[in-house]
Amino acid sequence: MPNSDTTYGVHNKMTKEIKYYHAPTPADAVQPDTGDVVTQSFGGNVETAKAYFFHADALTNNDTNGTQLDYAITADGNGIKFTIAFGTKGTAGIAEGDDWAGLWVSTKDSLIAANKYVNIRAEQYWTAADGSPHLF
16 A cells, blocks of 8 residues: 655656566567567456566555556556556655655666665566556
């Protein structure tokens, strides 16, 4: 469950869609376009899709640092979509990196570097694209 820090409003709303794509062959080829998405079957179950795509640490980061959060399966059924927005701690002079959005970004970047943001799938790569419309 996201944090409840809405005292000073909610800011920086964004929506992302994450999908897996087949790895190009040969390995040094240019990445294929969006027509090469790995098809999925989640049976409409968002929790299954979340667990399939996201490492548990990424879900924890979303819950800890996000103030509003919602997930859905993408319209084509092959990815996960999420909208996240952030409250602010409201501390006078707080550094941007120490507020909720900044903490989310720095933690996400660390998780990606450690291969703990999405669940890595053999012979596939993932993309995160801006999504619309927002889920809330």
